[in-house]
Amino acid sequence: MKEDPDIVLTTADIAWIASIISVGCVLGSILAGRVMDLIGRRTTVIVLAPFLLTGWLIIALAPNAPVILLGRMICGTATAFLYCASPVYCSEVPEARLRGSLGLMPSLFLTFGVVLSYMAGAFFSWRISCYICCIPIILMFIVLWLVPESPYWYLLKGKTRECKESLRWLRGPRYDFSAELEEMEAKITSVGRKVEYRELWRPRTRRPFLISLFMATLQQVSGGNILxxxxxxxxxSAGIENHRMAVVSTGVVQIVFTIVCLMAVDRVGRRPLIIASTCIIGLSNTLLGFYYLMSNVYGIQWPSWVPLTTILTAIAGFCLGCRAMPWLLSSELFNTTIRSTANSANIFYNRTLNVIILQVYPFYEEAFGAHAVFFTFGSLSLFCSFITYFIVPETKGKTLEEIQEYFESPRPGSRNQGYERVEGN
Known part of the structure; x- marks a missing residue:
């Protein structure tokens, strides 16, 4: 866009174009949880597809920056529903042993979308790129008509017959899901079907809610979204000459390490991946800060492969856990009744923090230098890695009902005791 003679962009315009999608997401998150509880997880995504398509077309045809912002705002508002419905659907549909890898599918396809936009931007004008980005929306709209609604949502609405049909489609005609259905019904009966926001601060929900907010904070302060x-x-700014192909290479790194995360999450576990991820991106951001300090402050030029390698390593670390795990845990930690509302509240907080960071970044860099930015992100990432070890439980291999039982039981006397409760049978 900056190279387009018809579009004049200031620093403030760049900051708003980057962040206004999160502003729309904040606004959309206020209604997202209630809507997906009202019409269903799958149906919510189907309904939002035309709005996403409209947003992209407005951007493609925009004559100036304000119209671009309007299109981005529409896309951001629709994205709130997507962020809320997709992780919940992908956590409620699979069996416990597959929930980690299948629950990360939204993040994998988010990565594919980012890479698609990178490649479209590298080889086509930005307007053509917008038309290319309409293609996944059309495919999503078509494919979702072929899959069933979440069995948990059917049960939440008292539609037992439809719940059984959904489970039969998902598990196969010969699979005996009677025990699974009984456990689902018992848990919904125990927590009730009425949704209230004050439920988020009750003892059985307060701890998972605070953990989900911490994970959202970790995701944003790691600096991965800035990169x-x-x-x-x-x-x-780092002096890399062929920056277009460098951008495409970051897309490849995102795909590779998101797939690594997806393959490892049900083997290694959630918490080890989060700790590894925050350590990698923390150290990489710190090294990138030293590069900018040497280059911009002291005039000592390092080879261009240093910032390239450092940035690629930071993005790899981000995709290994920080990017996807907050969404997965947010969809796992809550009981069925409050899951949509909790995700909606978490998205509101996540996107608000995202807006603040994206808005502040360009001005913070201008005022204090790029080295200060990445030193800050690096130190915050390493601090979050330390906190993760003590407060984030492991949910690998556990049913949603077992996770809920862990949080609803009296608080364990020690961190190790709580960890064993989730890890053990």
Missing amino acids: IVFTGLIFI
């Missing part, structure tokens, strides 16, 4: 949203500008 992904401002990739091209960061490569240019």
